[in-house]
Amino acid sequence: MSTKNRVRCVAAASVLALAALVGGAGAASAAPVSAAHGSAGAAVGPRGSLPGKVPAAFTNTSEGGPHTVDVTIDDGPSPAWTPKVLAVLAQNHVKATFCMIGENAAKYPALVKEVAAAGHRLCDHSVDHDMTMDKKSVAYQEGEILGGQALVNKAAGGPKAMYYRAPGGAFTPASRQVAAEHGLRPLNWDIDPRDWSRPGTANIIAAVKEQVHNGPIVLFHDGGGDRSQTVAALQKLLPWFKQQGYGFSFPSQTAP
């Protein structure tokens, strides 16, 4: 990914963060999932979702319960950095969620299989990381989401993507609903050290420590360029989380 695209990524991410601050839970509950399906006459599940489907709201709880960290790793897989991130996670016995770009998954299917085989979860991060997709048609967004899902699942050869994270946070209510209807829980984040901008390992570490009370989901990157700072930060942060009494888990896929 070009530097220009990363700059756009931060702009989009900032907008999302602002929207989260302003909108709070309201933004997450805006999608009329049960109404849409109810009017269509389909059986609606206990939480307003179709049976076997997942909520369209952003997940904001961890399957591990309180005092848990859910590590998420975006923009890979990358032959240069994904193996290094996998090694640090393995050294610390931590399972994470990898949000993969469909085109990267198609290019490096062996890495996708390696990630899944190590017990990590897969997340669809769209076909090609278009961070302006929230400004485009629902049909286009659907193509990005379902195309990314197909590419990640095909590369994994068995394990399935369980979440959808919009590139740069470019979600819309419609895109969250499309994802949810296909079994992909919309995945936001709570802790963002902006590691993709390479602010320095010490700054990545400081930002995570500062934001650790925001919520369970922490955002890192193994794609999009040199991720040596991210790898170095993870080497320090994973033991630090444990020292602070945190466990590691995954974002809730089906819980509200």
Ligand SMILES: [Zn+2]
């Ligand atoms: Zn991304």
